[in-house]
Amino acid sequence: MLPVIRFQDFIEQQQLFAMGNKILLAVSGGKDSVLMLHLFKALGVDIGVAHCNFNLRADEAQRDELFVKMLAFSLNLPFYVTHFDTKKYAAENKISTQMAARDLRYNWFEQIRADKGYDFIALAHHQNDAVETVLINLVRGTGISGLHGILPKRDKLIRPLLFLNREEINQLVEENKFDFVEDSSNLSSNYIRNKLRLHVIPHLQNINPNLENTFNQNIKRFAEIETFLNLQVKQIAKELIVKKADAVYISLEKIKLLTPQKLLLFELLKKYDFMESVVEEIINSLDKQSGIKFISTSHQATIDRENLIISKLNFEIHQHKIIHSNHSGFEFNDYKFQLIFSEDLKFETDKNKIFIDAGVLQFPLIVRSWQNGDKFIPLGMEGFKKLSDFFIDEKVPLHLKTNIPILVNGNGEIIWIAGMRQDNRYKLTKSTKKVAIFELKN
Template sequence: MLPVKQFQDFIEQQQLFVRANKILLAVSGGKDSVLMLHLFKAIGVDIGVAHCNFNLRADEAQRDESFVALLAKNLGLPFYVTHFDTKKYAAENKISTQMAARDLRYNWFEEIRRKEGYDYIALAQHQNDAVETVLINLTRGTGISGLHGILPKRDLLIRPLLFLNRQQIDEIVRTNNIDFVEDSSNASTNYTRNKIRLQVVPHLQEINPNLEKTFAENISRFAELETFLNIQVQKLANRILNKRSDGIYIPLEEVSKLNPQKLLLYELLKTFNFGENVVEEILDSLRALSGTHFFSATHQAIINRRDLVIVEKNTSVTSNQFIHPTTENIAFANDEISLTLTDEVKFEINSNKAFVNADKLIFPLVLRNWQNGDKFIPLGMRNPKKVSDYFIDEKVPLHLKSVTPILVNGNGEIVWIAGMRQDNRYKLTTATKKVAIFELKIK
């Protein structure tokens, strides 16, 4: 008999789904996924069958596809199939064939799930798969999340066979005369997982015959440990991560107090895609000169006086933007600047506005980033000052210097450091007849 009750009990214990949900089953044709299909059919849940043909095993792959298609038809179930040029995808993305197959199938499963209205995607991984995953992660190097391997439920992926090991599945399939197809590549040691399965796990089972059960218990503990860590890291983030319009500020004093320091800083920064090696560099540089930069694929971290500042990458360079008399609004980096020309001579004290003597403007004006050597005469002063010195005097954070819009006249003179200070040469006087009002609108 099929272990229907154990299957239902596991689903309820792990809260994988409710009976009203619609489940998409990933079925390769092997004994694991075929057993999962029969168990789902036995409990009467609304299901569909999805099969991937990776075109890696020629006739055998076509045999698998035909078998699963016929099985779905005989059971009266919706059937979805796709074909991948896996080797081409792997070459183009410079990844292994196994990683390519993984990316392709998960992306396609999600596409079908959305298109056809399924609530979850069911995968037929079992306890031995979990053991192998943990061993692979440990061999390659892993954080806490790698220690729990594969979980019964993660987001919209569910694994309802994790209550069984490979030996139990073999016995259930045999005693119930369940037809399946065998993937010949499972016997090859060319793949890392197969090496672990065929050459490593048997030796570990000699030491501990209940290896799968032991790993299942350990995986459960590690999963709980990760949950606890995530809760504590979130509390820490709420306390020391200060979100501002220009970035996220973490006081260096708070970083120095972290204990364990490397683990907690990594957990705080991994959201921004900083790797462990970069976190080590940051910790080694806490007393470095202000301005030291560190990079992830999406963000940069900057030591700025008393803070570690996290900002998105590629926001610091903006090409020159030209402003004509007819320009009303112009985007610059993440902000916007508007221009209004008026005959009404007026002025107000507002750092986000510049009231400029329009008769002195030579169009087109240029809106650009700060450059080395830039000088201007701050409003109310007579002598030129380097913009870099002005930034220092005003304690402008390093990451803001490169994204602060600089308004430049057609003759090359700076008219306004947007949001900060206007140039004295372009102030309004009693002789002014026309005013150009520039306003920085921070999004």
Template sequence: MLPLQQFQDFIREQALFNKDHRILLAVSGGKDSVLMLHLFKAIGVTFGVAHCNFNLRGAEAQRDENFVKMLSSSLNLPFYVTHFETKKYAEEHKISTQMAARSLRYAWFEEIRANHGYHYIALAQHQNDAVETVLINLTRGTGISGLHGILPKRDKLIRPLLFLNRSEIEVLINDNQLDFVEDSSNASLDYTRNKIRHTVVPALAEINPRLEKTFTENISRFAEVEMFLNQEVEKLSIRLIEHRADGHYIALKEIEQLNPQKLLFFELLKSYKFTEFVVAEILMNLNGQSGKRFLSETHEAIIDRNALVIVAKDPTIVHYQTLHPNTEQVEFLGEVVSLSFSETIKFEVSPAKAYVDNDLLIFPLILRTWQNGDRFIPLGMRNYKKVSDFFIDEKVSLHQKSRIPVLVNGNGEIIWLAGMRQDNRYKLTATTKKVAIFEVKIK
């Protein structure tokens, strides 16, 4: 008989789903997913079946697809199938075949779930899978989340077989005479997981025959530790991170007082995709020179006087634009710079606008970010001043410097630090006949 009571108890205890939810089952055709399918069928839940053909095992992969399709048809279940060029994807993204298959299948499962009205995606991972995942994470290096490995529920993914181990599943398959297909690659030691499954786990099981149950208990404890840590980090985040329009600020003195420093600081920066290595580099340079930058996949952190400033990286940023007499506006670093002309000689005092004697312009003009060595004559002054010194006087932060548009004439002279100060050489005079009006606006 199928363990229907245990199955339903686990679903209820872990709050995986309720009877009104529609579930998408990921079914490979192996023992685990076949058992999961029959359990779902027996408890009367509405569900569909999704199968991935990764084109990695030739005729065997096609056999698996045909089996799952036939099984779904025999039980009158909705069936979804897709084919991936997995090796090609792995080569293009410079990742392992296993990582490619994982990325492709999860993205497709979510697409089917969202498009066909399913509430959750059910994966047939069991206690042995959880043990193997923790051991892999420990071998490669991991944080707290890696210690609990796979959880019964995370976002839209549920794992309703985590109350069973591999031996128990095999007994249930045999006792209930359930048909399945065997993936020959499961026996290969070319894959990390299989090495751990066939060599490491049996050795550990000799030491502790209750290995799966012990790991299940440990995983539960680690999950609770992570929950507690996340709650504390959320409190820290609210207290320490100041969110401004130009970035996220953390006072350096607050970082220095964190204890344990590396753990808490890593967790604070985790949402910004900074790796443990980069976090360690930042900590080593807290008392170093201002202006040092650190990169993650999505963000940039800058040590700026008394704070660490975190800003989003924008892959669409263009650091160089040209303006012609017929240019009405250009986008630059999240702002819009417009150009218009007037034969009425008047102006208003506004850092967001520059009123320039048109006869002095040499087109095309250049809009760019500032560079070392830039200098200009600030409006109202007679002598040159380094732009970097002007920024210091105006208390412009280091990360803001790199985002201020600099308008440059065709002869190389700076006309305007957009939003800040015009060059005195280009001001309107009694001989001005036509005015070029530049204005900067936040997009």
């Protein structure tokens, strides 16, 4: 007898899907996914079956594929299968085989879901999987989100077997005489999950025979704590974060008043991919000199005079562009330029346009980012000024300095800090015969 009522109750309690939805089932052929398939079939849901062959277990993988295919056909269900070169993908992306398999299958499941019109993807995780996930997260180090382990629903992924533990699944499969296939890799101690399952959890169950239910209750509490924390962080973000066109600004003084400081700042910054260890370094640097930078995979955080400034990493920052005399326009980072030559010696006062004595230009020119040691002679002055000092005087935020285009002559002299000031050496004079006009379009 299948626990269809409990299955339906769990789906409704967790609001996993509506009865009119189409569900794509990830079926490996093992006990868990086979039971899930039969529960969905008994409930009368519109379903399809998806199976991944990772080509990791030779003949056994082919056996699993054939089994799932025949099972789907026997139940008159749509069947989708794919084959992966998992080891090659892992080597190319420098990740573990397990992580490679995870990435490959989730990406493919989502592709099939979208292409074939399914509403959700059902995975056969159960309570013991949730226990193992929490333990793995604790061993590796985790935040609040890692303590709730596997959630019943996240985006398009649903896990409708989380109301059952492994013992219950084994009993149901045996009672209903369901055919299934065994994955021999589940007995290997090469994987951390298997080590916990085979060698650690049995000892914990000796201490607490009701381990799965205890963890299930703890997981619910941690999920509620995370929900509460997210609401608090959302409110704090409204008070602390100022979003501008160029970046996100957070007052240093307000950061210092956060309690608990590390937890809340980490929650504020994790959307920008900053790790907990980096957040700790930021906190330790709040009272140090301006200009200290911290890098995540996607952003940089700069401690400025009064703010922590979060800006997207510019991956072209160390590149440069070569400009030849026949170029009428060029781009650099997010800036567009126009170049024209004229024999009309008229001059306009416009910070986005400069009029240069073409006779002193040495092509090719270079447009690049600011570099340490850069100096120029600002228009109207006689002596050199460091660009770093110029930016300070102009109150240019530290994180923007490297984005401003610097136009450089073929002899290495700076011609123009685009949109701000040109060099005095390149102004028009009485001997000028031809003008080079550079215009910053945006």
